[in-house]
Amino acid sequence: MDQRLLRALWLSVLGFIISAPAIVWLTIAPVEPLWNHLSILTGLLALSALVCAAVLPSRLRSLNRALGIESVIDVHRFLGLVTAALVFAHLACVVAENPANVALLNFETAPKRAQAATGATAALAALAGLAVLRGRTRLSYELWRWLHVILAVIVLVLSALHVWWLDHLVAEPALGTLFGLLAALVVGIFGYRWAWRPMFDASTEFLVREVRQENATVSTLVLEPRRRRHTPPTTWAFAPGQFAWIRLERSVTAEEHPFTIASSAHLDTTEFTIRHAGDFTRALRHLPPGSPVWVDGPHGAFTNDVGTGAGFVMIAGGVGVTPMMSMLRTAADRCDPRPYRLVVVASSPEDLLFRDELADLRRHLNLVVTEVLRRPHDGWYGHTGEIGVGLLSMVLAGAAHPAEIDYFICGPSSLVTDALSVLDVLGAAPARVHTEQFDFV
C-alpha cells in the first residue's frame, strides 16, 4: 500500500480510538452537573490515550512502516504524558464536583472502583517517573524495559477494572460495545506481540550462516531463513534501510536488540553489521554457523523505497552506515541510475567500514563517497572535523534537482543534530529529510 495512504489510515485509526468513547458519551450523556460531565470526559479521554500509548510500541510492522520507529516512540511518549495529565485533570474534576470525594483516595475505606483508580494512578506516576529518568538511572535497558512493561500492564488492568466497577458507563449499550472492542483490540495486539511472535511464529526463525569480522569492533552476522521439512521456506521481504529485533532464544523473556538490515533486499541471506557495544553484541560475534536466531521484523520507515527522490544524499556516522549499505546494495542490484552521494563520518581510518565494497559499488552506481575523519592520522588528506555547510554544499554541488533530493541521516545524535541544522541552512525540504538514531530508547 502507498506510504501516505498507510500513514493516513493509521492516523485515522489512532484518532478514532482517542475520540470515539468521548464522542459517544457526548451524544448519549444525560444532563449532568458540569464537573460530573467533565470528570467523565477527562476519564474517557485518558483511557483512550492509554490504549493508544500501549498499542503503539507493540511491534506492528505496518504501523512502524507507516510512521517510522522514531515517530512511533515519540507519539508513545507524548500520549503517555497526555494520559498522566488527563488522569490528574479527571481527579481534580471528581474533587471539584464534590469535595467529600477526597475520601475516595483513602485506600482502606474507598469502594473497589476507587481502589482500582488509585492503584492505576500510582502505577502511572511510577511509569512516568521511570520514563523520565531513563537516561539518568543506572538500570540496565533490559531491567528498565521489564519494569516499564509490568507497570503499563498494571495501569491497563486497574483502569479497566475501574471502568467495569463504575458500572454505569459499561451499562450504556454503545459505550459498553466500544469498551468491549477496545479491550479485544488490546488483548489481540498484546497476544500477537507477547505470545505469537516470540513463541510460535515460525517465520521469525533463522540460522547463522557465518559471522564475518569487519574490524576489531564490528562484525557482520549472516543469516538464512530456517527451512523445515514439509513446510514451505520462510518468506522474508524487507525494504532497504529497515531494521529488526534479534533474539537468541525462542522465549518471550529472552534479551532482544534492534539492528538494521545491511544487505541487499534481493539476496537469499540477510546480513546485520553490528558494533560490539556490550554483552549481547559481543555474544553475537561468537555464534557458530547453524545456530538458531529469531528475527522480529522488518520494521521502520527509514528507506528510499517509497520516495520519489531524483537522487539521494546519505550521511552516516560509524555503524550508522548499515541502512545506507542496504540501500546502495539494493540500488546496485536494481541498476538504479539515480545519483547517490554518501558521506561517511568515522573517528579513525580503521572505523571506515566497507571501503573496498563502496569502491566497487561506484563502478555500478552513480555514487560518490566522501569520507570524513574526526581524529585523522598524519598522512590523511581527506576531509576532517564536523559536518558543516561547506562540506554538504560541496557534496550537493552539481546536483541536477536539489529540491527533489531525499536526505538520509543515521548515526550518533550529535551527528544527526549537526546534519539537520546544516540541511536547514541549505534549504532542504523537511519532508525529504529522514533520520534514524540507534538510541531511540
Ligand SMILES: Cc1cc2nc3c(=O)[nH]c(=O)nc-3n(C[C@H](O)[C@H](O)[C@H](O)COP(=O)(O)OP(=O)(O)OC[C@H]3O[C@@H](n4cnc5c(N)ncnc54)[C@H](O)[C@@H]3O)c2cc1C
Ligand atoms: C533502529 C535501530 C537500529 C540499530 N541498528 C544497528 C546496527 O545496524 N548496528 C549496530 O551495531 N547497532 C545498531 N543499533 C544499536 C544496537 O541496538 C545497540 O548497540 C545494542 O542494542 C547494544 O546492546 P548490548 O547489550 O550489546 O549493549 P548495551 O551496553 O546493553 O547497550 C548499549 C546501549 O544500546 C541501547 N540498547 C540496548 N538494548 C537496546 C534495545 N533492546 N533496544 C534499543 N536500544 C538498546 C541502549 O541505549 C544502551 O545504553 C540499532 C539501534 C536501533 C534502535
